[in-house]
Amino acid sequence: MNDKTVADDLAKKHKSISIAEFFEKNRHLLGFDSKVKAMLTCVKEAVDNSLDACEENASELKKKKKNFELPNILVRIDNVQNDIYKIIVEDNGPGISPKIIPQVFAKLLYGSKFHRLKQGRGQQGIGISASILYGQLTTGKPARIISRISPNQPARIVELMIDIKNNDASIIRDEEFAKFANETGTRVEIIIEGTYYKTGDKSVYEYLRRTSIVNPHARITFIEPDGNKIIFKRAVESLPRETKEIKPHPWGLELGILIRMLKETKKNTVLSFLTDEFSKMGSTSAKAILEHSKVNPKRKPSSLTVEEATDVLKFMQKAELQRPPTDCLSPVGRGAIEKSLKLEYNPEFIAATTRAPNVYRGYPFQVESAIAYGGDIPEGNANLMRIANKVPLLYESGACAITAGVSEMDWKRYGVNKPSNSSMPQAPLILLVHICSVWVPFTSESKAAIANYPIIIKEIKLSLQECARQLNVFLRKKMKAKKEALRISTFIKYGGVMAKALSDLTNKDSKEIEKTINKLIEKKFGINADETKKRMIEAEKKKEGGE
Amino acid sequence: MKQSEQKKIRLKTSKEINDKLVELGKKVIKQLKDYENPSVNIPLRSLSNVYFDEKSRMLHLGNKTSDRSYLNLSQSKSFMQTMLVASKLREVIKDGSHFGLRQLFYMCKGGIPGTKENTFDDQSESDIIIEDIEGLLSRLREEIGIFAISKGKMSGDLKIVDSGDKIDCGKLGSSGYGIPSIVEKGIIDFDKTSVDFVLVVEKEQTWNRLNQDRFWKRKNCLIITGGGQPDRGTRRFLHRLNSELDLPVYVFTDMDIWGYYIYSVYKQGSINLAHFSENAAVPDAKFIGVKMSDVEKFNIPKSHWIPMKKIDYKRVREISEYEWFKTDKAWQKEFKKLSDFKHVVEQDVLVAKGLDFMSKEYLPFKFDTKDWIE
Numbered sequence: 001m002n003d004k005t006v007a008d009d010l011a012k013k014h015k016s017i018s019i020a021e022f023f024e025k026n027r028h029l030l031g032f033d034s035k036v037k038a039m040l041t042c043v044k045e046a047v048d049n050s051l052d053a054c055e056e057n058a059s060e061l062k063k064k065k066k067n068f069e070l071p072n073i074l075v076r077i078d079n080v081q082n083d084i085y086k087i088i089v090e091d092n093g094p095g096i097s098p099k100i101i102p103q104v105f106a107k108l109l110y111g112s113k114f115h116r117l118k119q120g121r122g123q124q125g126i127g128i129s130a131s132i133l134y135g136q137l138t139t140g141k142p143a144r145i146i147s148r149i150s151p152n153q154p155a156r157i158v159e160l161m162i163d164i165k166n167n168d169a170s171i172i173r174d175e176e177f178a179k180f181a182n183e184t185g186t187r188v189e190i191i192i193e194g195t196y197y198k199t200g201d202k203s204v205y206e207y208l209r210r211t212s213i214v215n216p217h218a219r220i221t222f223i224e225p226d227g228n229k230i231i232f233k234r235a236v237e238s239l240p241r242e243t244k245e246i247k248p249h250p251w252g253l254e255l256g257i258l259i260r261m262l263k264e265t266k267k268n269t270v271l272s273f274l275t276d277e278f279s280k281m282g283s284t285s286a287k288a289i290l291e292h293s294k295v296n297p298k299r300k301p302s303s304l305t306v307e308e309a310t311d312v313l314k315f316m317q318k319a320e321l322q323r324p325p326t327d328c329l330s331p332v333g334r335g336a337i338e339k340s341l342k343l344e345y346n347p348e349f350i351a352a353t354t355r356a357p358n359v360y361r362g363y364p365f366q367v368e369s370a371i372a373y374g375g376d377i378p379e380g381n382a383n384l385m386r387i388a389n390k391v392p393l394l395y396e397s398g399a400c401a402i403t404a405g406v407s408e409m410d411w412k413r414y415g416v417n418k419p420s421n422s423s424m425p426q427a428p429l430i431l432l433v434h435i436c437s438v439w440v441p442f443t444s445e446s447k448a449a450i451a452n453y454p455i456i457i458k459e460i461k462l463s464l465q466e467c468a469r470q471l472n473v474f475l476r477k478k479m480k481a482k483k484e485a486l487r488i489s490t491f492i493k494y495g496g497v498m499a500k501a502l503s504d505l506t507n508k509d510s511k512e513i514e515k516t517i518n519k520l521i522e523k524k525f526g527i528n529a530d531e532t533k534k535r536m537i538e539a540e541k542k543k544e545g546g547e
Numbered sequence: 548m549k550q551s552e553q554k555k556i557r558l559k560t561s562k563e564i565n566d567k568l569v570e571l572g573k574k575v576i577k578q579l580k581d582y583e584n585p586s587v588n589i590p591l592r593s594l595s596n597v598y599f600d601e602k603s604r605m606l607h608l609g610n611k612t613s614d615r616s617y618l619n620l621s622q623s624k625s626f627m628q629t630m631l632v633a634s635k636l637r638e639v640i641k642d643g644s645h646f647g648l649r650q651l652f653y654m655c656k657g658g659i660p661g662t663k664e665n666t667f668d669d670q671s672e673s674d675i676i677i678e679d680i681e682g683l684l685s686r687l688r689e690e691i692g693i694f695a696i697s698k699g700k701m702s703g704d705l706k707i708v709d710s711g712d713k714i715d716c717g718k719l720g721s722s723g724y725g726i727p728s729i730v731e732k733g734i735i736d737f738d739k740t741s742v743d744f745v746l747v748v749e750k751e752q753t754w755n756r757l758n759q760d761r762f763w764k765r766k767n768c769l770i771i772t773g774g775g776q777p778d779r780g781t782r783r784f785l786h787r788l789n790s791e792l793d794l795p796v797y798v799f800t801d802m803d804i805w806g807y808y809i810y811s812v813y814k815q816g817s818i819n820l821a822h823f824s825e826n827a828a829v830p831d832a833k834f835i836g837v838k839m840s841d842v843e844k845f846n847i848p849k850s851h852w853i854p855m856k857k858i859d860y861k862r863v864r865e866i867s868e869y870e871w872f873k874t875d876k877a878w879q880k881e882f883k884k885l886s887d888f889k890h891v892v893e894q895d896v897l898v899a900k901g902l903d904f905m906s907k908e909y910l911p912f913k914f915d916t917k918d919w920i921e
Contacts, residue, residue: 493659493661494617496659496660497666498631501572501634505630537660540661540663
């Protein structure tokens with residue numbers, strides 16, 4: 001084991017190479033490998049930040065019993081010229097203190113949320129500064145930040161570029177700004193080279209639509225380059241449950257992290273380090289672990305060698321402990337998902353379910369699913385919405401555990417057709433799967449696909465199956481109703497001819513006979529034959545007119 | 548029969564049928580008013596509901612019926628069609644003149660509002676419904692005045708009155724008397740006749756040959772053809788000749804299973820029209836030929852035999868199982884011989900033996916030696 005040296009080497013290297021060079025070499029990891037993806041990444045970083053900031057602010061205000069506003073986010077994309085676009089994202093969050101604006105926006109990897117065990121959107125991003133750097137490298141234009149932190153103060157406008165050599169901000173403009181409409185909030189403007197797709201799986205529109213579905217408490221306004229304005233309305237008027245930071249659980253720990261924690265801890269002994277820095281670790285368990293790994297409980301944590309740490313880790317992972325706490329998770333909630341999908345697609349049927357939390361490798365996670373059918377949902381392949389910690393995943397669908405879970409399900413059992421050569425069922429369906437966790441296991445640094453842990457796939461399937469069972473009941477009812485309606489309409493359509501024939505046979509009034517026939521149908525099936533027939537005739541006229 | 552009498556008979560029949568049709572309509576309306584699923588009972592016209600009555604020696608319809616109801620998805624349309632055809636038949640009755648099956652089809656054909664569907668698309672649909680209604684009313688379409696294509700012909704010394712016109716069937720040249728589709732009493736009436744029997748010939752061309760040879764004069768008989776599988780008019784006509792004028796009937800067909808079955812239809816009726824047998828069958832009809840033994844007797848050359856096909860064998864097996872053939876030893880022998888012989892022989896082959904061989908030698912010899920199957 002020589003993790004320590006590798007980690008150290010990496011850190012040194014990061015410092016020694018130019019950030020621009022690093023950026024160029026790692027574009028694909030950072031989400032800027034194509035102009036389409038770059039556009040999306042920039043919007044995503046800014047929107048994720050805004051949502052996180054708005055939520056944290058609202059939660060704080062709520063705790064203090066002060067008035068708070070739910071997130072209100074504006075996204076606007078202007079076409080400056082050719083493939084140069086200006087991306088504007090504005091929120092009603094707390095604003096950013098002018099002092100730290102340069103660090104937040106101009107320092108790569110600043111305020112890193114890595115290894116912070118809390119369900120948050122930011123885990124997936126490289127940070128807004130990367131977007132600013134990308135804009136700067138492709139267009140040479142500075143980013144503009146307008147921020148207001150109090151209704152009693154005017155906003156500030158800051159224009160900055162990233163000083164690549166020093167990984168720092170170079171401020172071009174910093175002054176008061178009177179025209180900011182929100183009482184508090186932040187507005188970011190970045191000019192980038194990109195490609196804009198109006199629709200499609202990987203469009204900004206689709207990203208915002210899905211974001212709004214899993215953030216039903218947010219109102220998102222989107223103005224496209226052609227001026228088209230789309231408003232994703234709020235489906236619920238309450239804040240989601242606040243996410244809590246938890247200490248790492250021994251089961252999911254990795255050696256590198258343990259070594260770093262041993263180095264950085266303020267605890268004086270290994271024993272107190274184990275009991276205080278980890279969740280569900282009592283002193284009995286801690287003592288047993290140290291005994292097995294032959295480490296004196298009173299040693300200073302930073303004095304442990306890599307070999308000793310490796311031993312400690314081995315026994316930590318074997319220890320019989322309680323599962324990690326799960327109250328740190330914040331699912332969207334069954335009702336809220338249903339409401340927002342209803343608002344967006346007006347489906348004929350919807351079922352959502354939130355599973356109880358489970359644990360993979362010591363990390364708590366929770367899966368929730370929704371299936372919506374019909375309404376405004378188009379025919380063809382089902383539309384799969386993969387969501388991680390309330391952020392839609394648009395790339396690398398094939399490598400994702402969610403796709404695997406959907407594909408492995410026996411959809412025929414639920415009355416939905418899935419051709420053997422397709423991974424998706426074929427029906428006007430939305431399948432939404434949300435995984436929330438303090439640490440979502442992505443397949444790679446691009447953070448677009450969830451790793452195939454069997455326990456995670458199992459949870460995905462169980463939650464989808466729960467919804468699919470309800471879907472099946474609905475589809476069967478629908479099929480039955482359709483058949484029944486078709487059956488009854490057969491009787492109804494022959495009613496008129498029959499009435500005339502019976503009238504000719506008996507010299508009785510044909511209108512009266514038709515009424516009698518209609519009464520029979522009404523009595524037997526509870527259907528108004530007269531109205532049904534009128535509808536059929538109208539529909540037939542329209543068809544003939546259209547031909 | 549006097550014209551006024553003829554008219555009386557016709558009026559009586561018409562009134563009876565009209566009343567039955569009105570009754571049918573009223574019954575359905577009552578079911579509707581009682582919130583019952585309107586339905587009618589139609590006698591089943593398939594082999595499973597046809598039996599051979601030993602006493603009358605003809606096919607009869609059994610008691611099996613099938614329900615046809617309005618509120619049944621697979622029956623709704625035919626129920627509507629039944630009512631529609633019934634109502635048009637009432638119109639035909641009221642009018643008093645005769646209409647063809649094709650014309651009735653057009654009377655019933657029409658669009659259904661709110662759909663692209665028609666009440667009828669094909670004449671075969673309305674033809675079937677008419678047969679259903681015959682069963683429903685226990686009356687024949689001929690009595691209502693619905694006729695089909697007629698193809699029967701007759702020659703011989705018989706005078707008839709056809710719709711008031713006197714016709715001498717011995718003076719109709721090479722075409723003979725065309726037997727109409729409707730031959731009911733009051734429309735066609737017979738004079739007395741001195742002929743001895745009726746010879747039924749399967750095919751029209753054979754009949755032509757015999758007519759040209761004036762065979763009917765030579766043997767003092769009537770010669771009739773139904774042109775293959777006979778139509779209802781020809782069968783009914785033959786039945787009346789047999790039952791009203793007491794004329795024995797002999798049937799002359801090809802030596803193949805299809806010819807044998809045509810004989811069977813003339814004699815005991817057909818499966819599909821078993822309800823018509825009583826009015827059309829001739830249980831005493833005899834089969835004069837071509838018999839298996841004729842091949843040797845008349846030395847029919849091998850070159851004129853036609854090999855049997857798979858379907859011929861299959862039909863032999865089927866027909867030999869029909870109950871009216873099953874117990875008939877003579878016919879079972881004939882079937883067996885035919886299957887073993889593996890060939891069929893047509894009536895027309897006899898011409899090869901001499902142009903007038905059929906009328907001068909074959910048939911006279913057969914009648915003289917009483918060489919027929921009962």
